Amino acid sequence: MTEWWRGGVIYQVYPRSFQDSNGDGVGDLPGIIARLDHIASLGVDCIWLSPITKSPQADMGYDVSDYCEIDPLFGSLEDFDTLVKQAHARGLKVIMDQVVSHTSDHHAWFQESRVSRTNARADWYVWADPLPDGSPPNNWPAVFGGSVWEWNGTRGQYYLHNFLTSQPDLNFHNPAVQDAVLDVMRFWLERGIDGFRLDTVNYYFHDEQLRSNPADPDFRHGPHSASPYEMQIHEFSKSQPENLGFLRRVRALLDQFPGATSVGEVGDSHRSVELMAQYTAGGDTLHMCYGFDFLGPQFTAAHFRSRIETFFEIGPDSWPCWSFSNHDVPRHVSRWAEHARSLPDLAHQTAALVLSLKGSVCLYQGEELGLTETDLLFEELTDPRGIRFWPEDKGRDGCRTPMPWDQGLPPNGFTTGKPWLPLKPEQSALNVAGQNADDGSTLAFFRTILAWRKNHPTLALGDITFCDTPEPVLAFRRSSGNDAMLCVFNLSADDHTVAMTGLHDGTSLEPVSERAVLSHDSLQLGANGFAFIALDSSSTATLGGLA
Structure with a gap:
């Protein structure tokens, strides 16, 4: 089978915000099925589904309580099967998020692990004794604020959580944990999925000695420093060398399913390109990786050139997946607005740029409309990061607001109820129906350039x-x-x-x-x-x- 993913274009669907079918204000799988023709009309190769598995939704599905069940908020396993079948009928592959660096604290594995130090899953999570004075074992900070260590009185130990306290990290040093995770992936592959986007792929392993991280000598303190997380080089809390061995196990599993692929998310500001190249080298690790190098404020020729040249110098046979927007960062049309005379012109140019780089491409829903970041009030936020760090960091809700489908007033055909996040006039004006009727629209340009790219394989390969x-x-x-x-x-x-x-x-x-x-x-x-x-x-x- 041809390597369809190499140079392929992946369209990220954020299910909560794509299409609601039942009026509860939250997008769902039947809603995605109803809008598959829109995705197919763009000329992309694949859909990436952000988390749809069972979850208490403390972090919008990135806190999984059951890896093999669809959350009722989104539908059922039957809806999932229909979605995959209908996508395949339109020539679209489907990959799904696998959030396996951590689970929800509601997961049965953690509920068992937290009870004692001697149960069957006692070491499925990262537990550590306190220091003699009762303080946590080291200085590692959590991404969402505070320490990565949370006290559990039942065990008399701390457990590790790189994100929310309700997202305990799995212990990948335990082979049984690796086996269980691979079993989860096999479950979905056998159900017909075409691969996975692997969340926080460089967070799987931690330093077994629990050594403290060094300070980042380049960090500059200021009055608006959003988080202590930025003040360290995360030498020991993530991006450990043991990761490669597990990624080879993932690839060996995927190779049993012809055409299945993987996209790893690398979150490491100091080693992003190096890890992307390392994690996709040799043909026996991941197929593709992306980092955050093009998801930040830098918009210069030197920046784009240095990141791409460095990647291929480190890994001549490695393969990147470039993106400018996703569910974790402000939309790039707003992020880079200071470099534009016209936002639609910027939307066209950035589409042309990302679609002509060497590598695969990930487009985020609404990017084809030129959607801008939504300006939300504090009381409208749902993202725990934004709520905690407001106003220096407004969180991720602004890029997650619903798709505007129809003309008229919000919610523009997204739901018949109250949307979980508000649609506002700036985004409403960029609706799909209006752009479908305009040959000069950003949507029309996306379809044109994607079709043109398919006729020029040089741009893909x-x-x-x-x-x-x-x-x-x-x-x-x-x-x-x-x-x-x-x-x-x-x-x-x-x-x-x-x-x-x-x-x-x-x-x-x-x-x-x-x-x-x-x-x-x-x-x-x-x-x-x-x-x-x-x-x-x-x-x-x-x-x-x-x-």
Whole structure:
């Protein structure tokens, strides 16, 4: 079977916010089924479902209480089976979140583990004795604030939780835990799923000696420091070398199901690209990984180039999955707005950019509409991170608000009830129905460029070589065999002209280019303009400085 995932485009569905079918204000599996034609119309290859398994929803499903049951909030196992079948009928693969670094404290495994130090699952979680003065065993902070250590009086020990206190970490140093996790994955693979997105994939193992993390010497304290988590280098609390052995076990399981794939989420600000490359090297680990390098505020040619070049230098045979937005970060059209004259122009340009990088691509629901971050009031928040760190960190609710489907007033066809998060006028105006009727819309552009990309395999699988262009111009050549494509992006709100040499007579811009004019010796790019120029392998066309 062909490696469909290599260079494939994955569309992330956040089920709570995609489509509600029963009027309770929360999206569900029947709702996703009803909107599959929209996803298929985009021209993507695969759907990624954010968590749908049983959960008390303390962290919106990323706290699992039963790995093999669908949460009633979203439907049933029968609904899941129908969704997979209907997606496959439309040529779409389906992968699902596997949140296995931790469980909910409601999970039966933890309920047993917490009772005593001698029960059958006593060491399925990370337990540690207090220091002589009663304090936690080390200085590790939790991502969502406070210590990673929570006291349990029954055992007289602390347990580890990297996120909420209600999300205890599994102990992957125990082979029985690894076996149980692999059994969960097998359950879903046998049910027809096409693979997994592995949440917090570098958090599986901790340092068995529980050594304290060092301070980050580059951290700069200020009046708006959101969390102590940022003040450490997480040398011992995550990203341990033992991880690779377990990832090879995951790959061995996936290889038993032809076509099944994996996408690992790497959360490590100091080693992100290194770990992405390491975790996908050799053909016996994960298929793809993504990090947070392109999910932050940086929007410069130097940043994009350095991260991509570094990745392939570390892992020439490794494979990335690039994304600009997801359910954990502010939407990129808002995040990078200061670099744009027009937000729709920025939405077009960033789509063109991510879809022309070497690697696979993940698009987040609503990205095809150019959705912006929703500005929420404190009393509208549901995200525990936002509630705890407000107002310096407003959390993740702003990127999770419901999809606007129909024209008119909110909730725009998402639900007949009250949506779990509000739809607001700025997002409502970008609804699917209105954009379907507009040939110049962001939605129309996404369909056009995805179809165009499928006709140019060089963009999915070819090599990438960067050109030495000055800021704010990013330029690179994608090449495969006798085909090549020159890709040029003006990452600014100002007009720029770039000198060009070596163009053959008759060379022209590809039709998906926008705000670009090509002449024999220059390329003019308007604000957030971009150009694609098809070349043959013998072409010596190069870009120079800004004119």
